[in-house]
Amino acid sequence: MNFSFPQLQAFTTIISSGSLGRAADALHxxxxxxxxxxxxxxxxxxxxxxxxxxxxxxxxxxxEALLPHATLLLREAESAHEEIDAMRGLAKGTIRVGAVASIATLVLPLAVSSVLARWPNLRVEIVEGVWDRLADSLMKHEIDLVLSMAVPDTSEIVAISSCRWEDTSHVVAALDHPLRRKADLCLADTLDQQWCAPPRGTGPFEHMQQVFAEHGLGMPAIAVETRSITVLKSLVTRAGFLSWMAAPMYDTESAAGVFDTLPVPGLVGRRTLTAFRRRQGILPSPALKLLEQLNTIVPEYNQP
Structure with missing residues (x-):
């Protein structure tokens, strides 16, 4: 059965608009x-x-059964138009990318800036979130690339091996936190402090859990769990909480003297980051341009 582009566009616009009248206005x-x-x-x-x-x-x-297929067909048609424009030298289109917070804070903005400097007609849509939500958006064709911690490939999502780098995570605390005055500070000293962290099941939580286990320790009691980076930073800065963060997430706060790494001897949590794509299909040309810039930038962040 063949579906026409106007039919599918009409169908999805009614859903997004909620009524025939509003959909007709949107479609003119x-x-x-x-x-x-x-x-x-x-x-x-x-x-x-x-x-x-x-x-x-x-x-x-x-x-309900038709909706995901209609969305996919429309997105593929849009990608085809963008690919043809790129081949004609027009380089128009939209880069749709999702990233975890630490990448969205530093590496991604640098890559986006480089892309737009070379191809100013492109647009960029960025979704920030944790892996499970970004993976879901990738499979729904809402985004075309995901930048996150390295995880095993699945039947639907694969890592792009050419785009891989490392960063480090640390315990962070306000500059006046009492533990900074403790002699012979060790990781075990943090266990009875107030902690805030991303929720269980997220990449940062599991990374923190892994690092504590490597030091022979269980996890501290997490008093506050939140996906909001703003809330985590405020709790560290204003309320004396400890937290676990990737270094790129707080470089601005560190430079401003707001909060910084808690100097626990020998404690560095390294993690591998990479780009992911859908296993099936091709990457749209705008996404390939972002990937090209990422491959230029990320070697600067690889650790020896």
Whole structure:
């Protein structure tokens, strides 16, 4: 069965708009014309896609089944247009990338700046999050690249081996934290302090857990768990909490004398970072341009 681009665009726009009227306005067509397009699609499918009710449009089971495929087909069509434009030298399009916070803080902005300096007609959409959410967005074709901690490949997502680097993570504390005055400070001294950290199951939490285990220690009691980097930094700065952060995440705070690494002798948590893509399909040309710049920048951050 063949679907036309206008049919799929009409279908997804109704879903995002919530009503025929708003969808027709967004598509710059009349409501009767939009109704005819959807009716033709339903006739070809032999099933209704929407249930009409007083508050708008609601997807049927058939509509729910069609939605991910329609989204994918539209995104692939958009990528094809971008690829052709790039081949014609127009270099237009959108880079859609997701990154964990430490990469979004430093490495990604440098790469984006380099890309836009060479190809100013490109646009960039950045999603910040933890691995599970970024992986989900990658599979939904909401983004085309993910920059995160290295994890095993799956049947759907693979690492890009050419784009791999390392950073370090540390215990961080305010400059006036009492532990800074302790002689012979060791990691065990942090266990009875107030801690804040990303939630269990996230990459930073698991990395911290691994480092503590390597020192023969269990995890400290985490008083506050949050995905918000702003909240974590505020708790460290203003409330005397300890936390676990990758060094690029707090280089600005360190330079400003707000908070910094707690100097625990011999404690350095190294981790490997990499780029990921969908196993199936090709990377859109705009994403390839970002990857090219990342491959230029990340060697500077590789540790010996």
């Amino acid at each position: 067509i009349t409501q009767p014309a939009l109704s005819r397009t959807i009716k033709k699609l339903e006739t070809e499918l032999g099933a209704a896609l929407f249930e009409r009710h007083s508050k708008g449009m609601r997807l049927t089971a058939i509509g």
